[in-house]
Amino acid sequence: MRELPLPEIGPEDGLLQVEACGICGSDYEQFQGALPVRFPVIPGHEPVGRIVELGDEAARRWGVQVGDRVAVETLIPCGFCRNCVSGAYRLCNGHKRMNAYGYLSVDVPPGLWGGYSQYLYLEPHALVHRIDPGIKPEIAVLFNPLGAGFRWAVEMPRLAPGDSIVVLGPGQRGLASVIAAREAGAGCIVVTGLAADERKLALARELGADRTVNVEEEDPAQAVREATAGRMADVVVDVTAYATAAVNQAIDLARRGGTVVLAGTKGPKPIPDFLSDRIVVKELTLMGAFGVDYDNYERAIRLIESGKYPLERIHTHTLPLEEAERALRLLAREEPGEEAIHIALVP
Numbered sequence: 001m002r003e004l005p006l007p008e009i010g011p012e013d014g015l016l017q018v019e020a021c022g023i024c025g026s027d028y029e030q031f032q033g034a035l036p037v038r039f040p041v042i043p044g045h046e047p048v049g050r051i052v053e054l055g056d057e058a059a060r061r062w063g064v065q066v067g068d069r070v071a072v073e074t075l076i077p078c079g080f081c082r083n084c085v086s087g088a089y090r091l092c093n094g095h096k097r098m099n100a101y102g103y104l105s106v107d108v109p110p111g112l113w114g115g116y117s118q119y120l121y122l123e124p125h126a127l128v129h130r131i132d133p134g135i136k137p138e139i140a141v142l143f144n145p146l147g148a149g150f151r152w153a154v155e156m157p158r159l160a161p162g163d164s165i166v167v168l169g170p171g172q173r174g175l176a177s178v179i180a181a182r183e184a185g186a187g188c189i190v191v192t193g194l195a196a197d198e199r200k201l202a203l204a205r206e207l208g209a210d211r212t213v214n215v216e217e218e219d220p221a222q223a224v225r226e227a228t229a230g231r232m233a234d235v236v237v238d239v240t241a242y243a244t245a246a247v248n249q250a251i252d253l254a255r256r257g258g259t260v261v262l263a264g265t266k267g268p269k270p271i272p273d274f275l276s277d278r279i280v281v282k283e284l285t286l287m288g289a290f291g292v293d294y295d296n297y298e299r300a301i302r303l304i305e306s307g308k309y310p311l312e313r314i315h316t317h318t319l320p321l322e323e324a325e326r327a328l329r330l331l332a333r334e335e336p337g338e339e340a341i342h343i344a345l346v347p
């Protein structure tokens with residue numbers, strides 16, 4: 001734990017009092033040193049909190065006031081590079097570095113760039129979304145995985161009503177994909193996982209999956225063939241972390257002319273036995289998905305506020321800041337007997 005001074009707030013920026021921060025699989029990769037990060041950093045890029053200080057110009061631009069509760073987007077785009085002005089601000093390269101909460105070093109003033117903290121600096125280019133203060137903070141931070149579900153499982157692959165979708169991996173983003181696909185009117189949702197994922201697979205069915213497959217006991221291709229009357233899946237989304245075999249599986253499970261969205265990062269490791277001809281012959285559309293964007297965060301927040309889904313079933317652990325390390329190890333299944341899905345840190 002470290003103490004940092006609170007910054008002076010000017011006309012264009014603000015200060016957030018963090019109520020909760022969601023924990024992401026990438027936080028564990030950062031913790032292990034697998035991601036290129038300049039230390040020291042305050043981790044945490046899925047924060048929700050109350051605005052406690054705000055400049056006049058920032059209030060006007062963001063349409064918020066002191067006291068409002070907001071969810072803060074991970075990326076802090078420059079606003080001027082080609083990607084920013086063409087709307088793909090997720091791919092901003094104006095800063096020549098990963099300019100994002102949870103990744104900027106404490107050495108970059110004013111240092112409060114992470115959600116594992118009591119306060120977060122709201123930089124002039126930060127993107128904030130108002131969220132109902134009546135929602136429990138640890139549920140409100142689900143805006144991030146749910147936003148990913150809407151973008152990766154629905155918007156990017158253009159999942160249409162009646163389409164079939166296979167979700168590889170029943171973690172928080174897999175379950176969020178099930179909810180998003182359900183909301184989009186998917187015809188058939190299949191979720192795959194391991195024997196150790198039994199509880200998550202049961203939850204996937206509860207949230208709207210039509211069928212789940214334990215790939216250690218059952219052939220997923222056979223299961224998807226049965227579930228889709230032999231057509232195979234219109235869309236396959238891979239949200240498994242580290243599992244390189246899932247990429248080949250995704251290609252196998254998609255129908256001819258189908259779409260595969262790769263959103264789970266692999267460590268980074270190469271894919272053994274990868275045959276690009278499979279993509280050619282099946283005329284697959286292969287997409288990489290990294291992060292969420294404004295509209296999909298909005299969709300996620302409106303869904304949370306609707307109370308339509310039992311989201312508290314996805315949220316399994318709330319831990320204090322002091323237990324950040326344990327929270328990361330829990331998410332990575334390093335604590336025997338504990339099965340975590342979504343974890344929030346609360347200062």
Ligand SMILES: [Zn+2]
Pocket residue numbers: 024025026045046
């Ligand atoms: Zn994340």
Ligand SMILES: [Zn+2]
Pocket residue numbers: 077078079080081082083084085089092093094095
């Ligand atoms: Zn930019």
